[in-house]
Amino acid sequence: MALAGAPRLILFDEPAAGLSPAERRELVLLLTSLPSHMSFVLIEHDLEIALRVVERVTVMHNGSVIKTGTPSDIENDQQVQAIYMGGKH
Numbered sequence: 860m861a862l863a864g865a866p867r868l869i870l871f872d873e874p875a876a877g878l879s880p881a882e883r884r885e886l887v888l889l890l891t892s893l894p895s896h897m898s899f900v901l902i903e904h905d906l907e908i909a910l911r912v913v914e915r916v917t918v919m920h921n922g923s924v925i926k927t928g929t930p931s932d933i934e935n936d937q938q939v940q941a942i943y944m945g946g947k948h
Contacts, residue, residue: 869899875908886912906943910934918943 861869871890875883883905890912893899896910903909910930918926918939926936933939 869893869897871899871901871903873903874901875903876923883908906933915927 874890875886878886887908890899890901901909901913910933913930916926916928916930916933917924918933918936920942926933926939927944928936
């Protein structure tokens with residue numbers, strides 16, 4: 860329904876919450892197939908999904924920004940790894 864009005868920006872708040880593995884794959888396909896002129900903001904705790912579908916990431920912890928960068932920057936950041944990924948992956 861959000862796409863019906865041809866928006867330039869869509870906000871997604873934890874769209875993967877409660878989805879099955881198959882539905883999560885469909886979500887990734889949906890997000891990566893959005894038109895290039897359409898931007899979206901994604902709030903998502905599932906980093907596996909979030910880092911696959913975005914160009915830029917801002918990581919927050921306890922209400923403060925701790926890192927902004929590309930998905931690769933975020934995956935390789937020691938502070939982000941320690942807080943959200945349980946160490947080096």
